[in-house]
Amino acid sequence: MSVIIILLLASISVAALFLVAFLWSVKTGQYNDELSPPMRMLLDSVPAKESSEPAKVESL
Amino acid sequence: MSEISVSQKSKVQCYHCGEDCDEKTIIAHDKHFCCDGCKMVFEILNKTGMCDYYTISDNPGTNQRIKIREDKFSFLDDHKIQSALLSFTNDTETHVNFYLPQMHCSSCLWLLENLHRLNEHVIGSKVNFERKEADIVFNHEHVSMREVAELLASIGYEPYISFKDLKQQRPNLNMTKIYKLGVAGFCFANIMLFSFPEYLGIDSQEVFLQGTFRYMNIILSLPVFFYSSSEFYISAWKSLKHGFLNIDAPIVLAVIVAFGRSLYEVLSGTGAGYFDSMTGIVFFMLIGRVLQDKTYQQLSFERDYTAYFPIAVTRIKNEQTESVALPDIVLDDTLLIHHQELIPADGILTRGKALIDYSFVTGESIPVEKEMGEIVYAGGKQIGSNIEILVIKEVSQSYLTKLWNRSELQRDRNDEERSFVHLLSRYFTWILFAIAISAAIYWWIIDPTKIGHVVTSVLIVACPCSLLLSNTYTNGNILRRLGRNQFYLRNAQTIEDIANINYIVFDKTGTLTTGRYQDINYEGETLSESIKRKISVLASHSTHPMSKAITVWAKQGDHQNIHIHDFKEIPGKGIEGTVEGEHLKLGSAFYVKKAEQGSALDSAVFVSVNGIVQGRFGFRNHYREQVPALMTRLRKLGYPISILSGDNAGEKEYLEQLLGKDTPILFHQKPEDKLEAIKMIQASGKKVMMVGDGLNDAGALKQADVGIAITENTATFTPASDVILEASMLPRFHQFLLLCKANKVLVWTAFIVSILYNIVGESFAVSGNLSPMVAAILMPASSITILLISFGASNLLSWKMGLK
Numbered sequence: 116m117s118v119i120i121i122l123l124l125a126s127i128s129v130a131a132l133f134l135v136a137f138l139w140s141v142k143t144g145q146y147n148d149e150l151s152p153p154m155r156m157l158l159d160s161v162p163a164k165e166s167s168e169p170a171k172v173e174s175l
Numbered sequence: 176m177s178e179i180s181v182s183q184k185s186k187v188q189c190y191h192c193g194e195d196c197d198e199k200t201i202i203a204h205d206k207h208f209c210c211d212g213c214k215m216v217f218e219i220l221n222k223t224g225m226c227d228y229y230t231i232s233d234n235p236g237t238n239q240r241i242k243i244r245e246d247k248f249s250f251l252d253d254h255k256i257q258s259a260l261l262s263f264t265n266d267t268e269t270h271v272n273f274y275l276p277q278m279h280c281s282s283c284l285w286l287l288e289n290l291h292r293l294n295e296h297v298i299g300s301k302v303n304f305e306r307k308e309a310d311i312v313f314n315h316e317h318v319s320m321r322e323v324a325e326l327l328a329s330i331g332y333e334p335y336i337s338f339k340d341l342k343q344q345r346p347n348l349n350m351t352k353i354y355k356l357g358v359a360g361f362c363f364a365n366i367m368l369f370s371f372p373e374y375l376g377i378d379s380q381e382v383f384l385q386g387t388f389r390y391m392n393i394i395l396s397l398p399v400f401f402y403s404s405s406e407f408y409i410s411a412w413k414s415l416k417h418g419f420l421n422i423d424a425p426i427v428l429a430v431i432v433a434f435g436r437s438l439y440e441v442l443s444g445t446g447a448g449y450f451d452s453m454t455g456i457v458f459f460m461l462i463g464r465v466l467q468d469k470t471y472q473q474l475s476f477e478r479d480y481t482a483y484f485p486i487a488v489t490r491i492k493n494e495q496t497e498s499v500a501l502p503d504i505v506l507d508d509t510l511l512i513h514h515q516e517l518i519p520a521d522g523i524l525t526r527g528k529a530l531i532d533y534s535f536v537t538g539e540s541i542p543v544e545k546e547m548g549e550i551v552y553a554g555g556k557q558i559g560s561n562i563e564i565l566v567i568k569e570v571s572q573s574y575l576t577k578l579w580n581r582s583e584l585q586r587d588r589n590d591e592e593r594s595f596v597h598l599l600s601r602y603f604t605w606i607l608f609a610i611a612i613s614a615a616i617y618w619w620i621i622d623p624t625k626i627g628h629v630v631t632s633v634l635i636v637a638c639p640c641s642l643l644l645s646n647t648y649t650n651g652n653i654l655r656r657l658g659r660n661q662f663y664l665r666n667a668q669t670i671e672d673i674a675n676i677n678y679i680v681f682d683k684t685g686t687l688t689t690g691r692y693q694d695i696n697y698e699g700e701t702l703s704e705s706i707k708r709k710i711s712v713l714a715s716h717s718t719h720p721m722s723k724a725i726t727v728w729a730k731q732g733d734h735q736n737i738h739i740h741d742f743k744e745i746p747g748k749g750i751e752g753t754v755e756g757e758h759l760k761l762g763s764a765f766y767v768k769k770a771e772q773g774s775a776l777d778s779a780v781f782v783s784v785n786g787i788v789q790g791r792f793g794f795r796n797h798y799r800e801q802v803p804a805l806m807t808r809l810r811k812l813g814y815p816i817s818i819l820s821g822d823n824a825g826e827k828e829y830l831e832q833l834l835g836k837d838t839p840i841l842f843h844q845k846p847e848d849k850l851e852a853i854k855m856i857q858a859s860g861k862k863v864m865m866v867g868d869g870l871n872d873a874g875a876l877k878q879a880d881v882g883i884a885i886t887e888n889t890a891t892f893t894p895a896s897d898v899i900l901e902a903s904m905l906p907r908f909h910q911f912l913l914l915c916k917a918n919k920v921l922v923w924t925a926f927i928v929s930i931l932y933n934i935v936g937e938s939f940a941v942s943g944n945l946s947p948m949v950a951a952i953l954m955p956a957s958s959i960t961i962l963l964i965s966f967g968a969s970n971l972l973s974w975k976m977g978l979k
Contacts, residue, residue, distance in 0.1 A: 134361040155284065155288070158231065
């Protein structure tokens with residue numbers, strides 16, 4: 116019986132992990148632009164040099 | 176003449192922009208270019224080894240025929256303007272966000288994200304393709320914002336900076352609904368999982384496990400109840416305060432009752448409750464909301480005059496020119512207006528000859544000549560040489576601005592109360608209450624202990640979610656479908672408004688006609704090829720749109736080597752000059768023939784060679800493709816049509832022939848007249864749709880029940896409207912109307928299906944047999960059926976119409 120409780124906690128925490136991942140991805144603006152990333156990944160050349168503060172650029 | 180080399184490869188595409196090189200082909204680096212601008216962009220890229228730009232997509236550039244004025248971006252040196260535009264700055268780097276409307280393909284993306292290879296002081300750039308924006312980080316110690324803007328312009332991506340950017344920052348996207356949806360989805364799925372043992376009949380021995388599952392459900396339902404559903408609470412509360420029941424009210428009731436009852440059941444140990452149904456409602460409902468709220472980020476429906484104005488103009492002070500931001504213009508300033516620039520404030524012309532294109536403000540297709548000392552109004556675009564004006568009214572006081580600020584245009588329409596869905600939901604709520612009360616009375620007689628159970632079951636199962644779902648899903652899908660066909664709606668309510676339209680008003684200039692091209696018909700003596708060429712040479716020296724049209728019409732090969740002598744241009748009259756020994760004159764009847772002749776309505780240009788009149792050019796606006804067919808179709812669908820034009824009545828006959836004699840066609844309509852005309856039609860009980868393009872239609876677009884702004888390019892300015900339609904899709908206009916009408920039928924169909932589900936659910940509830948499992952099956956089943964109906968049918972319909 117206690118094994119079910121452990122499983123239950125495990126499954127809930129795994130699901131919660133995904134929820135947090137989802138919320139994080141929304142918050143960091145990964146859904147703001149759904150068109151450019153698919154194009155960007157097909158381009159061969161080196162992407163733009165990392166800025167000293169890349170986070171600022173990303174989150175507008 | 177025989178040496179003139181004519182490029183005979185008639186259809187050569189420009190390597191840079193892909194347009195046909197019709198006028199003259201420049202051959203450089205073994206490649207063809209249509210103009211110097213395109214060649215220059217290529218050379219810049221070639222020099223830095225960035226020709227990958229051309230391999231990612233074919234002919235990725237945009238046409239560079241129109242040169243950008245050299246000091247156009249000088250206003251970016253102004254610190255006040257700079258600080259309004261930049262988003263972040265520190266000692267070494269500055270972040271700025273530019274709107275680049277020319278962005279359109281993966282090559283653009285690649286080039287713009289490799290800006291640092293063109294200029295080492297650009298640290299990085301990141302493109303947001305959906306919004307057509309680029310965030311650029313640069314080292315401001317070595318490169319100025321102006322230089323960055325000029326770099327972008329030099330490679331063909333001229334930043335579009337408007338007065339509006341200065342005044343306000345764009346609001347950040349509202350993501351709270353997505354968060355709420357995520358939380359609701361998580362809780363709903365887990366509650367479903369924990370409820371399975373109950374449905375499958377958990378062994379009554381396992382009291383501990385059963386209790387654990389139930390309490391877990393309570394914990395998981397809390398975020399849904401308090402956080403995810405807040406959307407509905409707020410909306411329902413707002414409408415209650417205004418004294419009416421909107422569709423969210425019964426949802427809130429169902430959620431609260433379900434939560435309360437479930438809580439009671441679990442705590443008292445009498446049952447498992449309806450947590451799964453409750454969280455399910457909220458989850459599916461939120462999906463619908465998110466779908467319907469999907470907006471077109473790259474489009475703005477709420478533009479005002481400020482978006483139309485440039486950010487700064489050139490002021491002449493003490494013989495010096497300087498850039499000045501628009502709000503800083505004061506009375507008695509002298510402004511220098513360049514070719515193709517807008518006049519920002521009303522003023523008196525003090526130097527130069529003005530040829531002002533008011534087509535966007537008034538709808539007149541022919542530019543107006545102004546002499547020195549005359550008043551020029553804000554909103555016109557100067558064509559030709561530079562002029563100077565003395566400001567007599569500040570920007571905020573000028574004619575155009577006042578037009579925009581008219582009080583009747585400020586009204587807000589309450590979207591919610593107009594929808595038939597909300598009317599339905601009100602009946603729904605009352606019927607629901609009636610059922611609950613009669614069930615209560617019935618059970619009070621039969622078995623009073625069951626009253627609580629039955630009444631709560633009725634309220635839980637009968638939530639109008641399927642009605643709301645059918646509405647939101649169908650609307651959301653139709654919005655997307657229309658958007659894919661470049662018919663962009665402001666919001667879902669607009670679909671219903673369009674379906675209710677029974678009168679359509681069109682603007683002429685720019686809406687039914689294209690602003691750019693004019694059709695020419697020539698009457699008179701036959702012109703030989705060499706005469707035609709000479710006429711073309713003469714006309715090419717004038718910037719007047721009519722001259723330009725004649726240049727193209729009379730074009731005979733290359734005339735780069737032909738020279739012109741004694742060229743004279745008399746504003747408002749005509750042009751003359753000697754080409755290869757022959758004296759040519761082009762102009763009005765009076766100018767060429769020395770006689771007053773021809774009707775005032777007709778804007779004809781006469782031509783004479785060595786004093787002998789050869790004939791006349793007649794001009795007619797070029798109608799968009801398939802306009803006659805569209806008109807016939809709309810009339811067949813039973814829409815009365817009328818036309819309001821700011822232009823002269825020169826094309827009355829043609830339009831009457833197109834639309835039939837009974838169609839009201841009004842000319843010389845000022846913006847106010849258009850607005851009044853719409854009001855008049857509305858007063859006769861019609862629901863009016865106005866289709867227009869320019870500022871002159873702005874009032875009418877707002878006054879109409881549905882205002883549609885037509886644009887050649889969604890990246891450019893359009894007046895505030897409910898819908899933005901790309902001009903190339905105008906021939907399909909009637910299909911869009913049909914699709915919007917079908918929307919209502921679909922919503923009804925889905926609604927009837929949901930009523931059937933409700934009847935089944937209610938029969939369980941009223942008889943007192945609603946188990947959590949039945950509720951848990953009915954709810955998702957009805958939602959999924961609705962989803963299939965609305966998506967399937969609307970997709971099938973638009974597919975049948977041949978829409979994308």
